[in-house]
Amino acid sequence: DAGVIQSPRHEVTEMGQEVTLRCKPISGHNSLFWYRQTMMRGLELLIYFNNNVPIDDSGMPEDRFSAKMPNASFSTLKIQPSEPRDSAVYFCASSFLGLAGDEQFFGPGTRLTVL
Amino acid sequence: LAKTTQPISMDSYEGQEVNITCSHNNIATNDYITWYQQFPSQGPRFIIQGYKTKVTNEVASLFIPADRKSSTLSLPRVSLSDTAVYYCLVGEPLWAGNNRKLIWGLGTSLAVNP
Numbered sequence: 041d042a043g044v045i046q047s048p049r050h051e052v053t054e055m056g057q058e059v060t061l062r063c064k065p066i067s068g069h070n071s072l073f074w075y076r077q078t079m080m081r082g083l084e085l086l087i088y089f090n091n092n093v094p095i096d097d098s099g100m101p102e103d104r105f106s107a108k109m110p111n112a113s114f115s116t117l118k119i120q121p122s123e124p125r126d127s128a129v130y131f132c133a134s135s136f137l138g139l140a141g142d143e144q145f146f147g148p149g150t151r152l153t154v155l
Numbered sequence: 156l157a158k159t160t161q162p163i164s165m166d167s168y169e170g171q172e173v174n175i176t177c178s179h180n181n182i183a184t185n186d187y188i189t190w191y192q193q194f195p196s197q198g199p200r201f202i203i204q205g206y207k208t209k210v211t212n213e214v215a216s217l218f219i220p221a222d223r224k225s226s227t228l229s230l231p232r233v234s235l236s237d238t239a240v241y242y243c244l245v246g247e248p249l250w251a252g253n254n255r256k257l258i259w260g261l262g263t264s265l266a267v268n269p
Contacts, residue, residue, distance in 0.1 A: 082259055082260050082261040
């Protein structure tokens with residue numbers, strides 16, 4: 041398996057533009073997580089899905105952020121409109137629920153810069 | 156939510172054993188303790204997980220005292236490639252059905268020197 045795949049790896053955009061980040065989880069995994077990492081706040085869980093259903097989105101900072109998982113192999117995180125303070129590395133992770141431990145497998149991340 | 160406290164940074168030398176301690180005073184009965192490692196420009200990677208006593212794998216050991224209010228990640232004979240950020244997490248496995256979040260925080264930045 042290729043692991044968790046994220047695209048793009050880098051995104052530079054201007055304030056006010058819409059940004060869409062994409063994630064393909066590991067095949068067979070039932071849970072998907074979106075994280076944001078910054079120097080100041082560390083790694084923060086934004087939202088997670090179980091069997092394509094959003095379970096907890098309390099980490100989503102505000103209404104400008106939205107996430108979807110239309111099927112088991114694809115998820116998007118959208119920011120509209122984007123702001124400079126959204127600049128961060130965004131990670132997607134997946135795990136196979138049901139196994140003791142719930143090890144999360146992370147993708148390489150998308151480095152977002154909003155000018 | 157179970158909050159964890161770990162040192163911001165640590166320094167070591169190649170070949171030494173490194174112990175990183177994490178405190179989690181309000182750990183709940185069903186909480187597991189999990190450690191992840193993150194290299195620069197990469198996502199975190201699972202290292203080890205335990206509930207009580209001691210767990211050992213090919214990478215590290217995890218020591219958990221009886222009261223479970225702290226845990227210690229032990230890395231034997233570190234090398235330069237062990238330079239990374241190490242995160243201690245406490246929480247229920249998500250299959251337990253509760254929506255308690257895992258709090259990652261800033262982790263411990265370990266620098267291994269030659």
